[in-house]
Each structure stands twice: as structure tokens, then as C-alpha cells.
Amino acid sequence: MDENDIQILIDGTIHYFRATVGQSTEVGAPYLVENREPVISDFTGIITITGAYTGCVYFTAPRAMLRHILMANGETRADAEFMADVVGEVANTISGNARRHFGNEFEISVPDVFEGRAEPNRLKLAERSFVIPITWRQYRASLVVSLIE
Amino acid sequence: MKLLIVDDSMFIRNRIERSLAIKEITEVITARNGREALVKFHAHKPELVTMDITMPEVDGIECTERMVQANSTVKILIVSAVADKATAILALKKGANGFLIKPFEETELNDALSRLIQGARRGRK
Numbered sequence: 001m002d003e004n005d006i007q008i009l010i011d012g013t014i015h016y017f018r019a020t021v022g023q024s025t026e027v028g029a030p031y032l033v034e035n036r037e038p039v040i041s042d043f044t045g046i047i048t049i050t051g052a053y054t055g056c057v058y059f060t061a062p063r064a065m066l067r068h069i070l071m072a073n074g075e076t077r078a079d080a081e082f083m084a085d086v087v088g089e090v091a092n093t094i095s096g097n098a099r100r101h102f103g104n105e106f107e108i109s110v111p112d113v114f115e116g117r118a119e120p121n122r123l124k125l126a127e128r129s130f131v132i133p134i135t136w137r138q139y140r141a142s143l144v145v146s147l148i149e
Numbered sequence: 150m151k152l153l154i155v156d157d158s159m160f161i162r163n164r165i166e167r168s169l170a171i172k173e174i175t176e177v178i179t180a181r182n183g184r185e186a187l188v189k190f191h192a193h194k195p196e197l198v199t200m201d202i203t204m205p206e207v208d209g210i211e212c213t214e215r216m217v218q219a220n221s222t223v224k225i226l227i228v229s230a231v232a233d234k235a236t237a238i239l240a241l242k243k244g245a246n247g248f249l250i251k252p253f254e255e256t257e258l259n260d261a262l263s264r265l266i267q268g269a270r271r272g273r274k
Contacts (some may be wrong), residue, residue, distance in 0.1 A: 019252035073160070074167055082159060089158040092203060093251045096230025104235040110157065110205050 001147055006030050006130055008101040009057070013143055014095040017136055021072045026063045028133035042066075042126050043080075044088030047095040047122055052105035055125050055147040057078040057098075059091040065139030084113040094143060150266065151176045151195035155186040155212065156228070157204045161251070161258040165199055165228065168255040173266050183207025186225065190216050195223070197265060200245070202236065210236075210243055217244030222263040 010027050017025035022088060033039060044060040066083040075082065088111030095108045129146035152174045156162050162179045169177070178193050180186035184206040190198070198216065202209035213225050219239045227240045230251040246268060249261045 016252050019254055020263070073164060075163065084157050089160050092158075093230040096203065097232045097250070099231055099233040099236070104233045108203060110203055138246070142212075 001130065001145065001149070005101070007133070008098055008144070009094060009143060009145055010132055012097045013132060015097070016090060017134075021069055023072075023115055023136060023137070026135040028135070030130045030132045033131055034104055035123075035127060035129055035146065038123055038125060038129070039131050039144055040117060041141060043083045043115050044113065045084070045089070045091035046114075047091045048109040048112070048121060049095070049147055050107060050109075051107040052102070053147040053149055054124075055126050055145075057091060057095045057147070058123065058144050059087050059094065059141065061090075061141035062139055062146065065136065065141055068137065080115055081104055082119045084115060087111075088113040091143075108127065114124050150174050150180060150197055151193055152197045152199070152262075152270075153177075153186065153189060153195040154179045154198070154199050155181075155183070155209065156201040157181050158201075161201070161228075165258060168251040168258050169262075170255070170259050171262055171266065174262070180225075181213035183209065186212050187215060188206070190223075191219065194220070196269060197262065198223060199228045199249075200223045200225050202227060202231050202240070210240055213240060213245050222269070224269050226261055226265055228258070238268065 012032050041060040042063040046055050046058040067078040070078045092111050125146040126148045129144050132143040134141045150173045154165050180189050182204045200209045225245045226247045227245045228249045232250045
């Protein structure tokens with residue numbers, strides 16, 4: 001993946017939050033991590049990618065941020081099932097939007113979501129991943145891109 | 150008019166339902182995957198459908214095709230994150246009437262549904 005590819009995902013992240021919660025979102029500089037200890041927060045939504053790229057894109061966020069997103073959208077329910085649904089939808093939307101850039105050989109799965117630490121085989125990670133840090137209000141989440149061309 | 154909202158995300162189903170500001174829509178039915186959508190489509194006979202594409206079991210493209218085969222006057226708005234041109238063309242070929250890319254704003258959703266309702270009225274004349 002090159003800088004242009006990463007920028008597409010950054011733009012998609014900003015667009016998602018702007019349209020969904022109507023607040024400015026800060027996206028920090030992406031950084032590379034080794035995958036011995038994946039970046040994981042309270043809830044994680046994974047999209048498995050196949051086709052021209054293989055690996056995954058996942059969105060991981062703290063419980064408080066997800067509760068706030070749900071409230072900002074008029075939801076009165078903010079239980080674990082609903083929070084897992086939101087992280088899956090964020091990952092799905094950003095990955096789906098990226099097909100405009102990557103083409104239809106960037107095949108995306110339905111979201112796989114989980115709470116807490118991942119079972120190792122649920123995250124199909126390349127050796128290294130790009131982490132895109134996201135700050136919305138006072139909360140910090142991450143979009144993690146782990147793909148091999 | 151009855152609207153069937155089809156999406157595997159509860160967050161999106163609720164968001165679509167809460168965003169609706171169209172007086173012609175008097176009843177809303179929801180389904181969380183393509184298989185459930187087909188059952189509810191035959192049971193409730195909605196005139197309008199919002200359809201996600203990436204869903205477990207039966208996906209939105211196949212679901213669209215099967216709904217249009219059963220009722221050629223139904224108006225289907227694809228509401229999907231999958232934003233490439235090839236997918237949009239395929240959905241339209243299978244009988245969808247419009248395409249709205251997620252994430253959407255309330256006005257975009259209502260504008261897109263209004264266009265479908267106008268199309269449905271023209272079709273009846």
C-alpha cells in the first residue's frame with residue numbers, strides 16, 4: 001500500500017464521522033506496527049479483504065466512544081450488541097467506500113465483530129499493519145489496515 | 150406506502166427509520182438479511198425498499214433481483230457502502246431504481262426516496 005492508498009482510507013474515515021455524527025474528527029498520522037501485539041480496544045469490527053489484496057481492515061474503539069455515537073444518533077440503547085453493531089458498520093462503510101479507489105477486486109466480507117481481546121485467528125494480519133489514529137471529541141479509536149498486495 | 154428497510158446493521162436500520170421525513174411513507178417494516186427480507190416482502194408487499202448489498206445469507210443484489218421478479222413495480226433504493234461503479238451498474242441491471250452510498254445524510258436519503266416515489270407515481274399513470 002502506498003501513501004495514496006492510505007489517504008483514501010483516512011478520507012473515508014473523516015467522511016464517515018462527518019456524515020454520521022456531524023462533528024469534526026481528527027485523524028492522526030498513520031504509523032506502522034508489528035503485529036505481535038495488535039492494537040485492540042473494547043469493541044472491534046473486522047472486514048476480511050480478498051481479491052487483489054488479502055488481509056483485513058478493522059475498526060477498534062472504546063465503549064465510551066461508541067455509547068456517545070449511539071446517543072448522538074438518537075439511540076437510547078447502548079448495550080454490547082449495539083456497540084458491536086456500530087464497529088462492524090464503521091469498518092464495513094470505510095472498506096466499502098474504498099472500493100471506489102481500489103476497484104471491485106477489493107472484495108469485502110460481512111463484518112466480524114467482537115468485544116475485548118481477539119482470538120488470534122480472527123484477525124488475519126499481515127506482518128505489519130498501518131494504524132490510523134482517530135480522535136472524536138475526547139475519545140481515541142483506530143482504523144487498522146493490514147493488507148498484502 | 151409501505152417501506153421495507155433491509156440491512157444487517159441495527160444501527161443503520163434505526164438510522165434510516167429515524168431519518169424518514171416523507172409523508173407518503175405510512176408503514177415501515179425491517180429485515181436484517183436478504184432471506185428475512187424476501188419473507189417480509191411477500192408477506193407485507195411493500196411498494197418501496199431500501200436495500201443493503203453486503204449481507205449474510207442472501208446478498209442485496211440477489212435479493213433485489215428476486216423482488217423485482219416477484220413484483221416489477223416495486224421501487225428499490227440500494228443503500229450501501231460498496232461504492233464502485235461496477236457494483237452500482239450490476240444493481241441497476243438487476244432492477245434497482247437508485248443508489249445511495251453510505252454514509253448518508255438525512256436529506257440525501259429523503260431526496261433519494263422522494264425520487265423513487267415520484268417514479269412510482271409516473272409508473273402508475
